[in-house]
Every structure is written in C-alpha cells, then in structure tokens.
Amino acid sequence: xxxxWQTARALTNTRLKYTKIVxxxxxxxxxxxAITIITGAFAGAVLAYQSFDxxxxxxxxxxLGALVALSITRELGPVLTGLMVTGRAGSSIAAEIGxxxxxxxxxxxxxxxxxxxxxxxxxxxxxxxxxxPFLTIFAMIAGVLxxxxxxxxxxxxxxxxxxxxxxxxIDIFDVIGGLIKxxxxxxxxxxxxxxxxxxxxxxxxxxxxxTTNSVxxxxxxxxxxxxxxxxxxxxxxx
Amino acid sequence: MIExxxxxxxxxxxxxxxxxxxxxxxxxxxxxxxxxxxxKSILLKQIIGLIKPTIGRILIDDIDTTKIRNxxxxxxxxxxxxxxxxxxxxxxxxxxxxxPLLEKGAPHETALPIVKEKLAxxxxxxxxxxxxxSELSGGMQKRVGLARTLIHNxxxxxxxxxxTGLDPVNARIVHELMASMQKKLNxxxxxxxxxxxxxxYADYVALLQEGTIKYFDxxxxxxxxxxxxxxxxxxxxxxxxxxxxxxxxxx
Numbered sequence: 001x002x003x004x005w006q007t008a009r010a011l012t013n014t015r016l017k018y019t020k021i022v023x024x025x026x027x028x029x030x031x032x033x034a035i036t037i038i039t040g041a042f043a044g045a046v047l048a049y050q051s052f053d054x055x056x057x058x059x060x061x062x063x064l065g066a067l068v069a070l071s072i073t074r075e076l077g078p079v080l081t082g083l084m085v086t087g088r089a090g091s092s093i094a095a096e097i098g099x100x101x102x103x104x105x106x107x108x109x110x111x112x113x114x115x116x117x118x119x120x121x122x123x124x125x126x127x128x129x130x131x132x133p134f135l136t137i138f139a140m141i142a143g144v145l146x147x148x149x150x151x152x153x154x155x156x157x158x159x160x161x162x163x164x165x166x167x168x169x170i171d172i173f174d175v176i177g178g179l180i181k182x183x184x185x186x187x188x189x190x191x192x193x194x195x196x197x198x199x200x201x202x203x204x205x206x207x208x209x210x211t212t213n214s215v216x217x218x219x220x221x222x223x224x225x226x227x228x229x230x231x232x233x234x235x236x237x238x
Numbered sequence: 239m240i241e242x243x244x245x246x247x248x249x250x251x252x253x254x255x256x257x258x259x260x261x262x263x264x265x266x267x268x269x270x271x272x273x274x275x276x277x278k279s280i281l282l283k284q285i286i287g288l289i290k291p292t293i294g295r296i297l298i299d300d301i302d303t304t305k306i307r308n309x310x311x312x313x314x315x316x317x318x319x320x321x322x323x324x325x326x327x328x329x330x331x332x333x334x335x336x337x338p339l340l341e342k343g344a345p346h347e348t349a350l351p352i353v354k355e356k357l358a359x360x361x362x363x364x365x366x367x368x369x370x371x372s373e374l375s376g377g378m379q380k381r382v383g384l385a386r387t388l389i390h391n392x393x394x395x396x397x398x399x400x401x402t403g404l405d406p407v408n409a410r411i412v413h414e415l416m417a418s419m420q421k422k423l424n425x426x427x428x429x430x431x432x433x434x435x436x437x438x439y440a441d442y443v444a445l446l447q448e449g450t451i452k453y454f455d456x457x458x459x460x461x462x463x464x465x466x467x468x469x470x471x472x473x474x475x476x477x478x479x480x481x482x483x484x485x486x487x488x489x
Contacts, residue, residue: 100326103322103324104320104321104322104324105324105325105326105327107283107288107318107320107324108318108320108324108325108326108386109326110288110309110313111286111288111313111316111317111318111387112313112337112338112386112389112390113310113313113314113338113390114337114338114341119341
C-alpha cells in the first residue's frame with residue numbers, strides 16, 4: 001500500500017521524463033518481441049489445428065479463420081503476451097531493482113536526493129503499460145498468420161476460405177478491447193515486478209525469491225484481471 | 239553538531255542499538271569502532287535517516303531527523319559513503335557522479351566541469367569519466383563514491399567502513415583523502431570502521447559495544463586508555479586484559 005501510495009505521489013508530483021519512458025519501452029519491447037511473435041504464431045497454429053475437427057462436424061470449416069482471429073484478438077494475444085513479458089521483462093525488472101536494493105544503490109539514490117520512485121519505478125510502469133499493446137499487435141498478427149499456415153498447408157483450406165469470415169465476425173472493438181487488456185497487463189506486470197524488487201531483503205537468495213514471486217504473482221494476476229476485463233469489455237448480453 | 243539521544247533500534251525482537259548517547263563535535267573526524275554485528279552501520283544509517291530508530295532522537299543542527307517528513311533536508315546537509323560504494327552499475331562514472339545534477343535537468347556541458355572537479359578532489363583523472371564501475375578497482379570505486387557524495391557540498395560526511403576490502407595501500411589512500419577533505423572543506427566526519435589504522439587521522443574515537451557507547455574520547459588517548467572494553471578491542475583480545483583497571487565509560 002505504501003509502495004502504491006509513494007508511486008502515485010511520485011507520478012503526480014513530477015514532470016515525466018519521456019526519454020526514460022521510451023528507453024524502458026525499447027528495453028521491454030526488444031527483450032520480448034521475438035518470444036511474443038513465436039508464442040502468438042504457435043498459439044494460432046494449434047488453435048486452428050485443434051478447432052478444425054470440431055468445426056468440420058457442423059460443416060463450419062470456413063469459420064476457422066474467424067474463430068482463430070477472434071480468439072487470438074480477444075484472449076490469447078493479450079494473455080500470452082502478458083505471460084511472456086512477465087517471464088522475460090518482469091523477472092528482469094524484479095531482479096534488477098532487487099539487486100539495486102541489496103547493493104544499497106537505492107539507498108544511495110535517496111541520499112543523493114533522487115526519488116527512487118521517480119527514477120526507477122515510474123518509467124518502468126509507464127513504459128510497460130505503453131509497450132504491451134504494441135507487442136500484442138505483433139502477437140495477434142502472428143497468431144492469425146500461424147492459423148493461416150496450418151489451415152492452408154495442412155488442413156486443406158484455401159486462403160479465401162480461411163479469411164472469408166474474419167471481417168464479418170471481428171470488428172475494431174475486439175481489437176481495441178484486446179489492446180486495453182494488454183495495457184492493463186503491462187501495468188500489472190511492471191507494478192508487481194517493481195514492488196517485489198523494491199522490497200527485496202537478504203542477499204542473492206532474496207533477489208531470486210523476489211524474481212520468482214514477481215513472476216508467479218504477475219501470472220496469477222494476469223489471469224484474474226483477464227477474467228474481469230473480459231466481463232467488462234466483451235460482456236455477453238442475455 | 240550531531241547529537242544522539244537514547245537511540246535504540248530493534249530488529250526481530252533483538253535490540254541492535256540499545257540506548258546510544260553521543261555528541262559528535264563539529265568540524266572534527268569521529269571514528270566509531272566496534273566488532274562486526276554491533277550495529278555500527280545501522281547507527282550510521284539512523285543518523286542520516288535511512289533507518290528510523292525504534293526509540294530515541296537524533297539531532298543534526300537541532301533538526302530532529304527522526305521526526306521530519308522531508309528527508310531531503312537531512313540529505314542536503316549530510317553525505318553518505320557506502321561500504322560497497324553503491325555506484326549504479328548501469329551508469330558511467332560521469333553519470334554516477336553527476337546524477338543529481340543531470341536529474342535536475344542540468345545539461346551535460348554544465349555537469350561536466352563539476353564532475354571533473356569532484357573527481358579531482360579524490361585524485362581521480364578524467365580518463366575514467368566514461369568507464370563503468372565494473373571497470374574500476376575497488377579503491378577507485380570507493381573514491382568515485384566519495385566524489386559523488388561531494389556533489390552536494392555536504393557539511394557532514396558519514397563513511398560506512400570505507401576501507402573494507404581494500405589492500406593497505408588503497409586503504410591508506412582513502413584514509414588520507416578523508417582526512418584531507420575533512421580539513422580542506424571543514425567537514426564534520428563520522429567514520430564507522432574496525433580498521434585501527436584510521437585512529438591516526440581521527441580527532442575522536444567512540445567504541446560501540448553491546449548496543450551502547452562504551453568509550454568516547456580524544457583519539458590521542460586511545461592507546462593509553464585503560465577502559466577495559468577499548469583495551470580488549472584494539473588489541474584484539476577476546477578476554478579481559480590481565481592487568482585490568484576498570485573505569486567508567488566517558489560518555
């Protein structure tokens with residue numbers, strides 16, 4: 001709570017340092033881009049492969065592209081990107097800040113009258129929140145393409161059959177909803193990782209624990225947040 | 239003047255400092271000695287406000303550092319040199335030393351001469367400006383840490399075991415730097431150490447033992463003192479001296 005309060009106060013009390021935010025966006029984005037694309041592509045591929053049989057039973061093979069696109073856009077793209085960024089960038093944030101804590105670098109910032117919340121925490125939280133939607137766009141595209149490759153090369157659909165109903169079943173609000181989720185996950189990941197790192201105690205073991213805990217807590221929170229955001233953003237009308 | 243009044247700190251049901259009373263004179267170098275684990279570093283961190291005492295008051299120029307909400311009021315007066323130097327390892331030496339200026343928006347060309355001046359004060363050349371801390375020796379890192387602390391022109395310097403991990407030559411260099419800066423800048427210096435070599439540069443020596451100050455006196459008296467705790471500590475004796483002359487702590 002104190003951490004949240006201090007971060008909020010630092011956020012409202014200071015001018016944002018855009019170069020630091022862009023730097024964090026770059027670091028988190030570059031670190032996570034490749035795994036995001038790979039994960040998205042294979043998630044789309046396996047989704048197409050597994051769904052095809054079920055759709056064929058009802059004669060709905062031509063809906064495969066729409067199903068993959070809708071699932072990837074609304075759910076799998078943001079969630080898988082969130083989990084990948086947690087493992088890659090979230091753990092790195094927790095370990096870096098945790099190491100700074102145990103080597104007294106954060107205390108040193110304090111004594112130099114540099115607010116560690118402004119210097120370390122705010123750029124990471126804003127950077128992660130802003131970069132997550134961009135990473136998710138890549139995951140979405142990779143997922144739809146992954147499904148396309150499987151559908152056209154293994155499952156015997158033509159390109160037209162795969163793409164025919166995508167625009168019919170997906171609108172811009174599905175994409176926007178997915179990107180809003182992604183931004184929320186970016187906030188969750190960076191906030192948890194910064195918090196765990198900032199409160200690291202002990203030596204190397206403490207850093208290890210903080211890193212593990214940040215990944216576990218972020219992953220669980222992503223799944224929980226995803227549920228509530230799905231209800232809010234894509235709520236089913238009865 | 240730094241004054242510690244009945245300073246106590248409890249961690250996990252154990253009192254680390256347990257009623258420290260000490261007046262640290264202005265413009266002098268005071269050494270706080272004591273065995274490992276006696277709470278010397280914790281005491282130093284309590285002085286600057288990085289750790290809050292459980293009980294007690296700490297006055298720096300009549301400001302009670304345990305009460306104030308804006309710790310920057312303390313940090314602008316007091317510099318702290320960390321045991322490990324605590325340099326930010328992702329930044330160059332220039333960025334480390336000039337960080338407080340750069341964070342306030344000072345352009346590179348404004349910060350550069352100030353950083354060079356502070357590095358010169360600790361006898362470091364410009365060649366290291368764009369190196370990273372990991373590229374420097376332990377002694378040089380400590381001197382960079384010292385230069386960084388001087389960027390605010392503090393009136394009080396706190397040194398947390400500044401020569402730990404250094405060879406005797408580098409330890410001597412650091413001690414001489416501390417002494418020369420203390421005189422040159424008329425600083426009040428408080429040094430936590432268990433290196434008895436530092437006595438020759440000190441004005442006063444305090445012994446922290448069992449959570450309290452067991453001895454405080456002029457540094458020139460240290461080797462002649464028959465305070466039993468001090469006697470044992472500086473001679474590395476675990477037991478009482480054979481010819482014991484017990485006396486009251488001069489606190």
